[in-house]
Amino acid sequence: MSTIIVSTQTSRRSVFSTKFSTVATVVFLSVSLLGFGSSLWIHTKAQLAQYLIAHAWQKTLAANDAEATIKPWHWADTWPVARLRIPEQGIDLYVLAGAQGNSLAFGPGHISSTQLPTQQGTVAISGHRDTHFNFLQHVSKGTAIELQNSRGQWRTYRVTGLEIKNSSTEPWQIDTSADLLTLITCYPFDAVAPGGPLRYLVTAQPLPLSMH
Numbered sequence: 001m002s003t004i005i006v007s008t009q010t011s012r013r014s015v016f017s018t019k020f021s022t023v024a025t026v027v028f029l030s031v032s033l034l035g036f037g038s039s040l041w042i043h044t045k046a047q048l049a050q051y052l053i054a055h056a057w058q059k060t061l062a063a064n065d066a067e068a069t070i071k072p073w074h075w076a077d078t079w080p081v082a083r084l085r086i087p088e089q090g091i092d093l094y095v096l097a098g099a100q101g102n103s104l105a106f107g108p109g110h111i112s113s114t115q116l117p118t119q120q121g122t123v124a125i126s127g128h129r130d131t132h133f134n135f136l137q138h139v140s141k142g143t144a145i146e147l148q149n150s151r152g153q154w155r156t157y158r159v160t161g162l163e164i165k166n167s168s169t170e171p172w173q174i175d176t177s178a179d180l181l182t183l184i185t186c187y188p189f190d191a192v193a194p195g196g197p198l199r200y201l202v203t204a205q206p207l208p209l210s211m212h
Contacts, residue, residue, distance in 0.1 A: 066118040078103040083148040099126040117149035133185040157204035168197040
């Protein structure tokens with residue numbers, strides 16, 4: 001009897017979660033169609049997007065499939081591929097597929113020419129300096145970074161390098177044989193005008209799994 005009760009409750013929670021997600025998606029679409037320029041609408045849309053992305057990530061973990069592409073809303077052309085945390089700063093972000101504008105508007109984006117967190121090699125993630133990756137200016141050598149892959153596995157990295165590069169004169173070359181995590185954003189952080197050639201790179205090396 002207890003098994004039936006638990007199963008029923010789980011089913012009800014699943015139905016409620018699905019309905020709530022559907023309602024959130026409808027509201028998100030409605031907010032998107034109501035126009036741009038209003039800070040209230042922009043803030044509301046951003047909050048709803050974060051809920052939908054988090055919900056999509058939980059479904060990705062449940063699928064336990066390294067190639068799962070579960071979109072946060074039906075018309076999205078990106079999906080969560082990792083979760084990034086900086087415990088000492090209280091940072092908790094979902095990393096989206098692709099580092100193009102449509103992804104970076106809602107969170108940091110995985111650079112597709114680099115390895116996914118489920119693969120061996122360099123993982124590179126980009127984000128806007130004035131939103132999701134603004135915290136990078138406060139990261140120092142030795143800072144711990146945690147990265148969760150689509151299979152639910154966590155890996156801890158330790159920051160070992162901080163550097164500024166000019167993308168127009170120093171093209172960033174990926175060493176595919178290196179087992180690293182690189183976080184990239186525009187520089188300087190207080191720049192008034194967007195864009196510019198300067199990039200801020202944070203490099204971190206993985207800790208042995210036994211130390212996590």
